[in-house]
Amino acid sequence: MSLADQLLDAHVAHELAALRGDRFEEQVVVEIDHLLATLGTLRLDQVMRRELVSAVALKYVATFRLPGAIPEIAADIATRVRSHPANEVALGDLVGRARVDELVSVVAEMRGIRERILRGMADNATLQSGVGEVMRGLAIGPLTTGRRIAKRVPLVSSGIDAAEKLGAGLIDGADQRSREVAERAAGVLLGYLSDSAADTVSDDELRAAVLEVWDALAARPLSELVGAVSEGQVVELFVAIYQLWLDLRTTPYIAAAVESGVQVFFDTYEAFTLHDLLAEFGLDREDLVEEARRFGPPVLDALAQAGVLEGLVRRRLAGFYTSPEAQALLG
Helix, strand or coil: CCHHHHHHHHHHHHHHHHCCHHHHHHHHHHHHHHHHHHHCCCEHHHHCCHHHHHHHHHHHHHHCCCCCCHHHHHHHHHHHHHCCHHHHCEHHHHCCHHHHHHHHHHHHCCHHHHHHHHHHHHCCHHHHHHHHHHHHHHHHCCHHHHHHHHHHCCCHHHHHHHHHHCCCHHHHCCCHHHHHHHHHHHHHHHHHHHHHHHHHCCHHHHHHHHHHHHHHHHCCEHHHHHCCCCHHHHHHHHHHHHHHHHHHCCCHHHHHHHHHHHHHHHHHHCCCEHHHHHHHCCCCHHHHHHHHHHHHHHHHHHHHHCCCHHHHHHHHHHHHHCCHHHHHHHC
16 A cells, blocks of 8 residues: 555545544534634635625526425425414414504504505405404304403494494304394495595504404414414415516516625625624524534434545545645645
8 A cells, every 4th residue: 555545544634633523522612712713814705795695685586496396395294384283372472462563553653555455455345254254253252252342443333333233243143134234334334444544543543453363362272263264275376476486586676676685695694703603693603602512413324324525535635645745745
């Protein structure tokens, strides 16, 4: 065996030992400390050009070929989550009322968007039917909650009162008449909102009305709400969303949005050192060490057990020992 081959074997053994057991643990800490020390001297704009990042982002957003099985996998995930015992959690325990209040307050102030949405709602027969079912359900269940909501939104109170006078249709809720009354009340409500609610209903009134509905739903388990959607509808929803994304991602609008995002990112962070950039996104030395220790050993063990780890290391090093430069030095 030549001297070059002997040195290669010794070097391979040295590297393999450094990748396993306690030596790997020690090496991780040493290498990450060296890496962070180096990153502290380099700025983002020194190591990365914004036009290159834009090109890569546009490639993966607009032209990267996505597997056709994505909708099916996503639907399978949603179906499994849908039947998971975790769905027994109450909606109010999952999302705090303070967060809902904050979101509703922001949306309530978007008066222009609100007007357009309300006007579109008024002419939608399917939506009228759906809103009617919600009104009917609220009345069948906790009537006091329905009345509190009615006091918040104009015309709903009179609609419920009228329904009660027509034989308590919304209270019993078992016959066709109650359904028809509820749908008529929903139509009146939506029509009123489209014509005048944007001007007559204040932001505070709208916010209070939505929060009343939230309070009525917050105690219900998530499974009750999720169960209203069938597995077939879940699949159809994901397929529709996926197809919509396939159509949108090649449009000039998405390209402009990606380009703008990259430009803003570089305008904000280009003068940051790479070390500070990691810290900005919440990654510090402890995080890097922890994840390296978490994922490194099992991956390396699996490669070693499969008999490929030594081959990978040997191929990386062999080129040097067989090079003319190394042969000349060893000759």
